[in-house]
Amino acid sequence: MSDREIMEESLVALGDRYEGLAEELFATLIASRPQYAAAFINPEAARERMTGETLEAMVGLAASEWWVDGAVTSFVDLHRNYADFDAGDYEAWILMTIAAIERRAGSDWPAGASAAWARQADALNAIVARELAGHAARAARKRLAEPAGTTATD
Numbered sequence: 185m186s187d188r189e190i191m192e193e194s195l196v197a198l199g200d201r202y203e204g205l206a207e208e209l210f211a212t213l214i215a216s217r218p219q220y221a222a223a224f225i226n227p228e229a230a231r232e233r234m235t236g237e238t239l240e241a242m243v244g245l246a247a248s249e250w251w252v253d254g255a256v257t258s259f260v261d262l263h264r265n266y267a268d269f270d271a272g273d274y275e276a277w278i279l280m281t282i283a284a285i286e287r288r289a290g291s292d293w294p295a296g297a298s299a300a301w302a303r304q305a306d307a308l309n310a311i312v313a314r315e316l317a318g319h320a321a322r323a324a325r326k327r328l329a330e331p332a333g334t335t336a337t338d
C-alpha cells in the first residue's frame with residue numbers, strides 16, 4: 185500500500201475523533217511555546233486551519249500533488265507576519281499533529297501508518313526548512329546591499 189493510501193486510511197479510521205483535535209493541538213503548542221500565545225489574534229479560526237492544512241500538506245506530498253510546494257511557500261511567508269518562527273517550531277507542530285491523530289485513533293490506527301506519516305513529515309519539514317533558509321539568505325543579501333547605518337526590516 186502506498187503512503188497516500190495508508191495515510192488516507194488512517195484518517196478514515198480516525199473518523200469523528202477528529203473533532204476537538206485542533207483545540208487540543210493548540211493547547212499543546214501554547215503549553216510548549218507560551219511566548220507565541222500573543223501572536224494569535226483569532227486562535228479559534230487559526231487552529232482549525234493550521235491543523236487541517238498541516239494534514240492536507242502531508243497527504244498532498246504523499247500523492248505528489250503539484251500545489252503543496254506553493255502552499256508551503258505561502259504559509260511560511262504568511263507566518264513571518266506573526267512572529268519569527270524557526271524550523272524547530274514547525275517540526276514540533278507537525279510531529280504533535282501526527283502523534284495526536286495516532287493517539288486518538290487508538291487501536292484503529294493502521295499498521296504502517298506511523299512510518300508513512302513520518303516520511304511525509306520529513307518531506308514537509310524539508311520544504312519548510314528550505315523556505316526559511318531562503319528568507320534568511322535574502323534578508324542577509326538585503327542587509328549587505330543597504331548603506332551603512334540603516335537597518336533591514338525584512
Ligand code: HEM
Nearest residue numbers: 223224225226227229230233234237238259266273274277
Ligand atoms: C505545517 C505547519 C503550519 C501550517 C500549515 C499553518 C497554517 C496556518 C494558516 C493557514 C494560518 C492562517 C489562519 C487564518 O488566517 O485563519 C495560520 C495562522 C497562524 N499560525 Fe500557523 N501553520 C503552521 C505552523 C505554525 C506554527 C508552528 C506556529 C507557531 C509556533 C504557527 C503560528 C501561527 C500564528 C501565530 C497564526 C496567526 C493566527 C491569528 O491571526 O490568530 N503556525 N497558520
